[in-house]
Amino acid sequence: MKAMSFPSDIEIAQINEHDNMKNINEIANKIGLTPDDIEPYGHYKAKFSGRSITKSMEKDDGKLILVTSINPTPAGEGKSTVAIGLADSLQSIGKKTVLALREPSLGPVMGMKGGATGGGYAQVVPMEDINLHFTGDMHALTCAVNTLAALIDNHIHQGNQLNIDPRRIVWKRALDINDRALRNTVVGLGGPFNSMPREEHFEIIVASELMAVLCLAQDIDDLKERISSILIAYTFDKKPIFVRDLHVEGAITVLLKDALKPNLVQTLENTPAIIHGGPFANIAHGCNSILATKLAMKLGDYAVTEAGFGADLGGEKFMDIVAPRLSHAPNAIVIVATIRALKYNGGQALSDIQNEDLNALNLGFKNLKRHIHNMRYYHVPVVVAINKFATDTDNEIKLLTSLCDELGVDVQLAEIHHEGSKGGQALAKAVVKATEKESQYTRLYEDEETTEAKIATIASEVYGANNVEYSKKARNQLQTLKDNAWDDLPICIAKTQYSLSDDPKRLGSPKDFTLHVTDIVPKLGAGFVVVLTGNIMTMPGLPKKPAALNMDVDNEGTIGGLF
């Protein structure tokens, strides 16, 4: 918890940006790149040039560290803050380190106060730019998603040679805005000069398959191939229609050729940070782009990356979807927890969370324990990082340490938020040690198993469910997957992030529950099958008092009220 006198994130960031931020050419130089190897966006942001990406890929991989966490709670975990602070701490103990993170979506920035660029003395900068338009990747994606939608509707309007059923278009328009009014719409009204009336459901851009496609593509050719494979609709005869049937994969790839290049920025302590791509961790795989992580490994001796939400969602997907496509499994996994969040998991009320409660901590520890168990499944060394808050008591810290000791897992306190790198050096040293251990990456399932088998494995091994139930729609979709031979793809489960189960209210480590599969959606460009459980919203709304109400900018361009 921040003390009253502790400065806000934007205050810390703006003071640093003024005093301490280095020209992006200097940051590039730290990782062996010349000014010609990057394409500057202002003086503090850059994209890697196509040539420098190709050149870097010839280097050997450094060590990869994956930062994940317990299930998120309103009490706060600070996973991004720990990931950023860990990279700074590794740098501060003399390790050549590069950070790879997701880029924030702008929609939520206008809604809830709080960005996605870390906090306190562990931030990536320039934080205002990164949280706003950054280098335009989200906007390029938005443009591409909606251009594809317009091309589909135009095809139908111009004679519908492909016989597309307007009721069976699966491609959705998207914006980088929290806009509940666009969840359910009817488009194409106004008579025969204005397209064909049909239902449309806008998503937030980070939920679009195209974001996942961008994040999994290895180069422009792979991007184009993935785009051409995207399932966009079915015909009146229920035959699948792909982007390639419209012959517009070239145009959509043209719109994304620059967005595919990872972005280089820096932390408050001038550690190079590659921030690129940001798919939702519930509906998609929830990690920054493959290219960003690869570059971080190629250009650093240590690459720190992060997976979205808890280890059950982002962590599992990193290990089962991303790692095989990286051709490099993590050399160590860091699971972030806070004592507050564990106590919340153990039943302590949020309003009491600043008070010592050893019983709640003991109960809530089960959530962390389950995630440790899950991550150990992959045979990669695990370290627990406790993101320390001022309200944590010595007794609580002692209890948590002994609970971790019982499991034989290394646990380290990190005081990164208030202290920066020097608060994370013990964690950094433990992580370095972990990466030096023997590891034998083992997947949870093989892609060739049946969809039901893969789902069953994740449900029981990761979530602890003892049963999986399919809706009628999901059963039909299982048949569609079989009929079309789309059965050999990895599984991307869309589930609430708040619980290991599909019920956001069941905290801790729930037992004896059923996972309810409501729908199954093949994402053939991304190359995975999304399995929906419970109600997953792909277009958020704004709150009663949106953060937008507090924002302002003066005539010199200085922003206030952003965070």
Place this chain on the structure above:
Amino acid sequence: MKAMSFPSDIEIAQINEHDNMKNINEIANKIGLTPDDIEPYGHYKAKFSGRSITKSMEKDDGKLILVTSINPTPAGEGKSTVAIGLADSLQSIGKKTVLALREPSLGPVMGMKGGATGGGYAQVVPMEDINLHFTGDMHALTCAVNTLAALIDNHIHQGNQLNIDPRRIVWKRALDINDRALRNTVVGLGGPFNSMPREEHFEIIVASELMAVLCLAQDIDDLKERISSILIAYTFDKKPIFVRDLHVEGAITVLLKDALKPNLVQTLENTPAIIHGGPFANIAHGCNSILATKLAMKLGDYAVTEAGFGADLGGEKFMDIVAPRLSHAPNAIVIVATIRALKYNGGQALSDIQNEDLNALNLGFKNLKRHIHNMRYYHVPVVVAINKFATDTDNEIKLLTSLCDELGVDVQLAEIHHEGSKGGQALAKAVVKATEKESQYTRLYEDEETTEAKIATIASEVYGANNVEYSKKARNQLQTLKDNAWDDLPICIAKTQYSLSDDPKRLGSPKDFTLHVTDIVPKLGAGFVVVLTGNIMTMPGLPKKPAALNMDVDNEGTIGGLF
């Protein structure tokens, strides 16, 4: 007409970009700016920094040259090509010249083959970037427009304290996409958790008032003030609601703080070009931003800018809306015509246009004559530029020259498309001479006149109409303007670009016609009243074979099929 062997625009651009394009720091240096005065976007594009904009505004103005044209025809005029070529030609005869142009909208690029960056040897580069995402201004605007719409719908959803009537929301969502399916939609469906159902009509971003606002703003404070004044809706009691009533002008300005900074690029001949803003010339005022034109005047001894569509639309609006806000009227006006287009105006069929037809030329000359007459109204020297095509015959050129001579207007042939600057030196010299003449800028009307009086003046003096008829809706809106004291604003007529009348089929210089006013829309942020005549489409559609079908990009990022 391009000969078969003449290279395509993208071929010329790509060869030049490889061989001849200079680092943007060198272009900045030509106009006295250091690398710190600009914010690079890659190595060949930049934004002016806020500080360098402020600093530049202290300098004296150079001469301003406005390029406009006859009514556009399918035979082609090449106004942008002439504007770019004129700037190169001025530079080549030793004049320090800066070009100011609109930035292209991406939507049409996906539809019809052909960009908005000039043609042949008169282009601005890097042309692919400029025609695609450029520096993200259009995307920032799109984001801001739709964020504002989401905030309006959210206000209604969260209790509607302002009593906004969902049937009377005038703010429209927008995309930079040609998408007829979004012209008429219903949003907010799906029950009480998903906003209030209502009609929504998406526009293309360049038709949005926010684009006009950005282009007329003098600085961040003025931008914020204009945004706060935008009329977004009426209450159930028909009281107007403005952005300031929602308290989100700060947030929307935050989204546009970088988009407000003009962009610096170069021509094929390395003339500095400031490309910024691009409002539709029918629904809005159709010129690049005030800031771009001011910077061009401050940093060049000669500033060349362009107004959209013909002199009846963009030209008139430049003189009556933009010039007063620039505090600088043009020192010379160039009217671009082609012999082909004049013959088309005189009734020659497009399929015959390559054949000599002196009679059609003589008849069609009336269109040019009317525009010369109109522009002379403002008491600014006029030069006619004939953009020469290979099919123009000596007899045609001789006839056109003598017709211009009769009017006492200087006429010059420009062979800029095939020849570059050396094909435009005679024009450049004539223009320099014109700027040295006495000029006494006179406005067509005063803002304080009644709306009807201002409309009547434009209709009779510019279009040659002998009557103005108002629909019932337009009459009601006149009353609304009076009731709310919105009556003292300049007029922005939305009219077909193809005719001086409101009927696109009436070419040449129509007589004895009535102008039909269908609607009147106050744009209080932009600070003008839009008067709609005939059917004006604010969301274009894609053609049967969109240009997107031909686009591709290889693994090195080289684009093909763009133009």
